[in-house]
Amino acid sequence: MADDLDANKISSGVQEKLVPERVVDGLPTIYCFETCPFCFKVKALLGSRGIKYSKVEVDPTFKTQLKWSDWEKVPIFVDIDGTQVNDSNYILHYIDSNDSDSFPKLGEDPEQDRWMDFSNQILGKSIVAVIYTSYRTSVQALDYVTRVDKFSFGSRLINKWLGGFIMRMVGKSRAKMFDRQPRENLQYQLDVMSEAIRGEFFGKDEPNGADYANFGILRSMQGLNGFDIVENHNVVSGWYRRMQKHSGV
Secondary structure, eight states, rough: OOHHOOTSOSSEESSSSSSSSGTTTOOOOEEEEETTTTHHHHHHHHHTTTTOOOOEEEOOOTTTTGTSOOOOOOOOOOTTOOOOOEEHHHHHHHHHHTTTTSSSSSOOHHHHHHHHIIIIIIHHHHHHHHTTTSSSHHHHHHHHHHHTOOOOOOHHHHHHHHHHHHHHHHHHHHHTTTOOOOOHHHHHHHHHTTOOOOOSSSSSSSHHHHHHHHHHHHHHTSSSSHHHHHHOOHHHHHHHHHHHHOOOO
C-alpha cells in the first residue's frame, strides 16, 4: 500500500533507470555483505553458471557503497548494461532469464514460487531464531560476521557487544512467529522443505530457483549455532552438499 502512495519509491525487481556507472570492471556487479543469506542465493547461482562477476562489499554499518541507490538493502545486482535489479529472488529470475533460461519464470510454476517465498518468509526467519537464540550465541555469531564482513575495529566492538543484545531481541521476535522452540522449529521446517525435494533437487535433476533461494539461506548459517541441524538432517544434508558442490559457494 505504501508503494501505491509513493509512485517514486524504488521497489523490488528490475529498475527502469540504468546505472552503468555502478558496473565494476565491465562485469555484472553484486553489492553485498559477505555473510548475507540473500547474497549467498545470488552468489550460488552465479557460481553454478560460471558467470564472472565483480563484488562490492558494502560497509554494514554505514552502507556507504549504497548511497547512490534509494534501495538500501543488499543484494543489489547491476548488469553490464547498467540494469539494476533489487531483491534476491528477483535477481535469481533475472540472471537465469538472461543466461540459460533453465528454470520457470516468476508466476509460471506455483511450486517453485511457493518454495522461493518460503526461503524468505519461513526459512530465513527460522535460522535467525536459532542463531540468535541467546546472548552468547548472538555475540559468537556477530564476532564471526564482523570479522568476515570486514568491520572496522571500533565498529566491530560496538556491533559485536551491542549488536549481540539487539540481535538477541530480533531472534526472540522471530521465535515468537512460530509455535515450536527455535531448534525444534528449524528441524520441522527442514522436514517440510524436504518433502519438495523429489529428486536430487527441488528442480528434480537440476536446481531451479527454489534450490538457490533456500540453499543461500542455509549457507549463511554454516559455522554458526544450529548448523548441526542442517548437517544431521537425513534429506536436507545430502541436498545441501549437492548444492554446495554444484555452486562452488
